[in-house]
Amino acid sequence: MSKHVGIGYRKDFGSAFLESDVLDPAFVEVAPENWIDIGGYWKKEFSKVADKYPIYTHGLSLSIGSPDPIDWDFLKKIKSFMQEWDVKVYSEHLSYSKCDNAHIYDLLPIPFREDAVKHISKRIKEVQDFLGRKLVIEIVSYYTPVAAEMSEVEFINSILKESDCELLFDINNVYVNAFNHNYDPKQFIEQLDLSSVKYIHMAGHEKVSDDLIIDTHGQAIIDPVYDLFEFAISKLDQPVPVLLERDFNIPEMEELAAEMNQLESICQKQWNHEPIIAH
Amino acid sequence: MHTDTIEQQSLLAKFCRDGVEPSLEGVIDGRLHNYRRLVFGVVREALSSTYPLTVNLLTNKEWRVF
Numbered sequence: 001m002s003k004h005v006g007i008g009y010r011k012d013f014g015s016a017f018l019e020s021d022v023l024d025p026a027f028v029e030v031a032p033e034n035w036i037d038i039g040g041y042w043k044k045e046f047s048k049v050a051d052k053y054p055i056y057t058h059g060l061s062l063s064i065g066s067p068d069p070i071d072w073d074f075l076k077k078i079k080s081f082m083q084e085w086d087v088k089v090y091s092e093h094l095s096y097s098k099c100d101n102a103h104i105y106d107l108l109p110i111p112f113r114e115d116a117v118k119h120i121s122k123r124i125k126e127v128q129d130f131l132g133r134k135l136v137i138e139i140v141s142y143y144t145p146v147a148a149e150m151s152e153v154e155f156i157n158s159i160l161k162e163s164d165c166e167l168l169f170d171i172n173n174v175y176v177n178a179f180n181h182n183y184d185p186k187q188f189i190e191q192l193d194l195s196s197v198k199y200i201h202m203a204g205h206e207k208v209s210d211d212l213i214i215d216t217h218g219q220a221i222i223d224p225v226y227d228l229f230e231f232a233i234s235k236l237d238q239p240v241p242v243l244l245e246r247d248f249n250i251p252e253m254e255e256l257a258a259e260m261n262q263l264e265s266i267c268q269k270q271w272n273h274e275p276i277i278a279h
Numbered sequence: 280m281h282t283d284t285i286e287q288q289s290l291l292a293k294f295c296r297d298g299v300e301p302s303l304e305g306v307i308d309g310r311l312h313n314y315r316r317l318v319f320g321v322v323r324e325a326l327s328s329t330y331p332l333t334v335n336l337l338t339n340k341e342w343r344v345f
Contacts, residue, residue: 065288066288067280067284067285067288067289096288096292099288099289099291099292099293100289100292100293102292102296104292104295104296104318105318105321105322105325106295106314106317106318106321108288108291108292108295108314109291110288111284111287111288113281113284115280115281115284116280116284118280119280143307143310143311143313143314144306144307144310144311145305145306145307146287146288146291146303146304146305146306147283147284147287147303147304147305148305212310212313214313214317
């Protein structure tokens with residue numbers, strides 16, 4: 001069994017996930033929006049998964065960076081989902097996906113501005129008060145800045161400081177952003193407030209042109225991202241859970257297991273002591 | 280938030296829906312269309328997985344008309 005590494009649980013896995021022992025993650029992550037209000041067969045399957053593994057969640061619809069008001073009815077459902085399934089982590093994206101009362105179904109880049117920092121920090125605190133736990137907020141990939149007045153790392157650090165939330169450190173996104181915006185990912189990591197890191201995501205991506213990578217989660221993790229992962233976790237004070245994300249072109253479980261093993265071996269090398277996965 | 284920040288966010292979101300090139304500050308040339316393309320892909324995927332029989336019955340050209 002993996003000590004540190006979890007996997008995104010998907011309906012694509014079917015019953016094979018529980019019936020075979022090819023994948024034996026430390027935890028599973030789900031998008032709560034895909035499982036709220038389910039019943040029947042999939043509820044039974046989810047219940048078996050939740051009995052066997054700790055559940056982490058990674059939301060898609062909170063839209064914390066939106067000018068629109070927070071959808072409290074939606075958050076009530078998130079809260080009861082977390083209670084029902086004893087969810088350990090609620091993570092979300094530092095982006096917006098809803099605007100002018102329309103869901104856009106993608107993660108749009110927030111202007112890196114002081115007024116956005118204030119707006120988002122206030123909303124994160126409100127969400128944390130409502131849920132009674134800290135929000136774990138992810139560094140997202142972006143393909144262009146919009147109306148920026150500060151750097152990306154200043155923006156992220158300011159929100160971490162003002163909102164007292166935790167950080168979902170997506171190493172692939174740091175790699176993608178560094179490539180797309182021509183900066184040094186290691187320097188970015190050294191400037192980031194790493195004391196807030198609660199959780200790590202790792203994934204593959206697709207290079208679509210000489211100067212652009214799209215964050216697809218549809219390929220295997222590439223070696224430079226493994227290298228950046230090792231560099232990043234060597235900077236952390238303590239172990240944190242690590243997730244392998246794969247959303248498209250789902251391969252055979254053996255291939256996913258090989259990626260999880262590679263991540264786990266790097267964790268073991270850097271963190272040669274007991275894991276702190278919440279059970 | 281300031282009105283200008285809200286307007287910039289609204290313009291980007293609107294562009295994803297209507298494809299009319301917005302006047303946004305400080306964007307990289309040629310990158311914005313990726314957002315509209317990705318949103319379109321999500322909607323198309325949601326429709327085709329919801330209506331698999333319709334997708335099968337129509338030709339690719341007919342399906343794209345939608």
